[in-house]
Amino acid sequence: MAEKYVSEAVIGRLPRYYRKLCELEDRGIERISSLELSREMGLNASQIRRDFNCFGGFGQQGYGYQVQKLKSELVSILGLNKTYNAVIVGAGNIGRALLNYKGFSDQGFYIKAIFDINPDVIGTSLEGVTVLSVFEFEEYVKANNINMGVICTPAGTAQDVCDMFIRLGITAVWNFAPRELSCPPNVEVENVNLSDSLYILAYRMNENNHEA
Amino acid sequence: MAEKYVSEAVIGRLPRYYRKLCELEDRGIERISSLELSREMGLNASQIRRDFNCFGGFGQQGYGYQVQKLKSELVSILGLNKTYNAVIVGAGNIGRALLNYKGFSDQGFYIKAIFDINPDVIGTSLEGVTVLSVFEFEEYVKANNINMGVICTPAGTAQDVCDMFIRLGITAVWNFAPRELSCPPNVEVENVNLSDSLYILAYRMNENNHEA
Numbered sequence: 001m002a003e004k005y006v007s008e009a010v011i012g013r014l015p016r017y018y019r020k021l022c023e024l025e026d027r028g029i030e031r032i033s034s035l036e037l038s039r040e041m042g043l044n045a046s047q048i049r050r051d052f053n054c055f056g057g058f059g060q061q062g063y064g065y066q067v068q069k070l071k072s073e074l075v076s077i078l079g080l081n082k083t084y085n086a087v088i089v090g091a092g093n094i095g096r097a098l099l100n101y102k103g104f105s106d107q108g109f110y111i112k113a114i115f116d117i118n119p120d121v122i123g124t125s126l127e128g129v130t131v132l133s134v135f136e137f138e139e140y141v142k143a144n145n146i147n148m149g150v151i152c153t154p155a156g157t158a159q160d161v162c163d164m165f166i167r168l169g170i171t172a173v174w175n176f177a178p179r180e181l182s183c184p185p186n187v188e189v190e191n192v193n194l195s196d197s198l199y200i201l202a203y204r205m206n207e208n209n210h211e212a
Numbered sequence: 213m214a215e216k217y218v219s220e221a222v223i224g225r226l227p228r229y230y231r232k233l234c235e236l237e238d239r240g241i242e243r244i245s246s247l248e249l250s251r252e253m254g255l256n257a258s259q260i261r262r263d264f265n266c267f268g269g270f271g272q273q274g275y276g277y278q279v280q281k282l283k284s285e286l287v288s289i290l291g292l293n294k295t296y297n298a299v300i301v302g303a304g305n306i307g308r309a310l311l312n313y314k315g316f317s318d319q320g321f322y323i324k325a326i327f328d329i330n331p332d333v334i335g336t337s338l339e340g341v342t343v344l345s346v347f348e349f350e351e352y353v354k355a356n357n358i359n360m361g362v363i364c365t366p367a368g369t370a371q372d373v374c375d376m377f378i379r380l381g382i383t384a385v386w387n388f389a390p391r392e393l394s395c396p397p398n399v400e401v402e403n404v405n406l407s408d409s410l411y412i413l414a415y416r417m418n419e420n421n422h423e424a
Contacts, residue, residue, distance in 0.1 A: 011415060015408035019390060042392070078411045079418035097309035098406075109410055148413070172417045174410065178231060180254070190413035194310075194404065196227035198321060198386065199290045201360070201402035203223060205384045206291035 006054045013051055014078055016041065021071035033064035084109045085145050086174070089161045090152030091116040091131045094176050094194075098150060100127050111150070113140055117157075141168045148172045155179040162189075218266045225263055226290055228253065233283035245276035296321045297357050298386070301373045302364030303328040303343045306388050306406075310362060312339050321360070325352055329369075353380045360384045367391040374401075 020041055024032060038045035052058050058073050059065045075081050088095045091114050098104075099114050115134045116122055122133045132140065140146075149165040151158050151173060158177035165173055166187055173189045175181055178196070181189050232253055236244060250257035264270050270285050271277045287293050300307045303326050310316075311326050327346045328334055334345045344352065352358075361377040363370050363385060370389035377385055378399055385401045387393055390408070393401050 006419075011412055014415060015405070015411040016392075018411065019408075077415065077418075079414040080411065082414070082418070084414065084417075093309040093312040097305040100305040101406075103407065104410065107407070107410070109414075147417075172413055174413055180228075188413060188416040190409050190416070192404070192406065192409050193227070194313075195315065195319070196231075197402050197404050198316065198319070199227040199230065199292065200223055201384055201386055201400060202291040202294070202296065202321075203226060203289065204400040204402070205296075205359075206294070207218075 010051050010054055013043075014074065017048075017051070018071065018074040018078060018080075021067055021074060024067045025071060029067055031064050031066055034059060037065065080107055082108055084148050084172075086111050086148035086150055087137075087141065087146050088114040088150040088152055089116075089134065089137070090154075090157075090177075091118075091121050091126065092152055095150070095152035096126055098152065098176075099129060109148070112144060112146065115140075137164065138168060141170065146170060148174065150174045150176070151181075152176045222263050222266055225255075226286065229260075229263070230283065230286040230290060230292075233279055233286060236279045237283060241279055243276050243278055246271060249277065292319055294320055296360050296384075298323050298360035298362055299349075299353065299358050300326040300362040300364055301328075301346065301349070302366075302369075302389075303330075303333050303338065304364060307362070307364035308338055310364065310388075311341060323362070324356060324358065327352075349376065350380060353382065358382060360386065362386045362388070363393075364388045 020037070024040075032040075034045045034048045037043075038048055041048070049057070049059065055073070055077055058070050086109060088098060088111060091099075095114055095116075099111055104111065111129075113132055114126065114129055115132045115137050117134045121131050124131050146168075147170065149161070149170040149172070151161050153161055155178045158175065158179040159181055162173055162175070162181045162183060166183065171187045173181065173183070173187060175189055175191045176194070178193050180191070183189055232249070236252075244252075246257045246260050250260055253260070261269070261271065267285070267289055270282050298321060300310060300323060303311075307326060307328075311323055316323065323341075325344055326338065326341055327344050327349050329346050333343050336343050358380075359382065361373070361382040361384070363373050365373055367390045370387065370391040371393055374385055374387070374393045374395060378395065383399045385393065385395070385399060387401055387403045388406070390405050392403070395401055
């Protein structure tokens with residue numbers, strides 16, 4: 001059961017814990033101490049205990065963590081035991097890559113449809129999915145059980161798309177456009193900004209070389 | 213001139229400042245106070261001053277920041293006045309999307325070649341670029357001036373690819389594989405984990421709904 005006011009840093013580590021536990025399970029490991037887990041993850045053992053304490057703690061003194069049980073706790077905390085129906089707006093490079101990636105549906109994330117505004121792209125088929133017109137968006141979302149919107153448009157269009165999502169009751173936005181979105185507090189936005197990530201890498205290359 | 217020991221949080225904000233300054237310049241704004249900038253960005257004005265002070269500070273008391281000058285300082289801090297020659301390993305969905313995206317070269321990041329291990333993919337042409345075999349990788353990197361490697365392989369192959377980069381002197385790694393990489397301290401790794409980002413969005417959706 002997730003409690004409120006968990007810090008961004010802790011939330012950011014939850015997927016890493018989940019991935020590590022999947023890996024431990026694959027390796028046939030049933031039990032792990034917080035010390036062993038800390039070595040596996042390059043994190044401090046007390047940090048790990050504190051992180052899990054945000055959700056009630058799952059270890060037993062002197063026994064450690066049961067891998068399968070802890071993994072299923074994380075599945076529940078992250079909401080990966082649910083189904084998410086997503087639509088993509090923007091059938092460019094990133095939109096297509098996300099549509100084609102099969103790994104998301106294994107975790108309960110289904111990309112149901114992709115929309116674009118370009119008449120040359122509308123009606124074409126991408127991996128068996130036909131690109132729909134944004135003018136059909138409202139009707140589609142109302143008729144289907146859509147609870148997540150993915151923005152893969154250029155920066156200039158992103159806020160309009162986001163506003164359309166909100167108007168239609170979509171309150172979870174995965175934003176790949178390089179634009180910060182204004183949203184009411186009940187809307188959750190997760191940004192993936194590839195250029196920002198590349199700039200940070202460039203910064204570190206230069207910081208390291210003392211060539212700035 | 214970048215100084216050492218700038219915090220992760222400050223580094224993470226540098227691309228946002230850069231993007232905002234590009235936008236202000238496009239809007240024809242020549243000068244901005246830290247208060248106005250803080251409103252534009254949803255950040256605290258003293259935070260902004262502290263961030264810029266990490267690099268020597270660029271404002272003038274009672275005058276604010278000159279947009280063009282500050283932007284060019286950020287270009288220099290981020291190393292965007294240089295040229296980066298990158299290669300991609302893994303011609304799957306993400307590898308292809310990155311290859312096709314034209315925006316990176318505008319900032320000095322050139323994707324010179326893409327490599328794969330799958331014989332069905334090697335030799336095919338993607339946007340005018342022929343997919344090369346990973347067996348040609350060493351020769352290619354030695355013959356060309358490559359200083360950045362992009363990993364778009366499945367998780368299981370990522371560390372091997374990273375080790376190959378390091379052996380050939382590539383010390384900047386942009387990693388899209390869902391695997392944490394072990395690297396010597398002189399190697400800079402920037403991870404983009406799309407699944408993690410999606411898990412965090414799912415977490416927030418459930419935290420908000422109190423349905424966990």
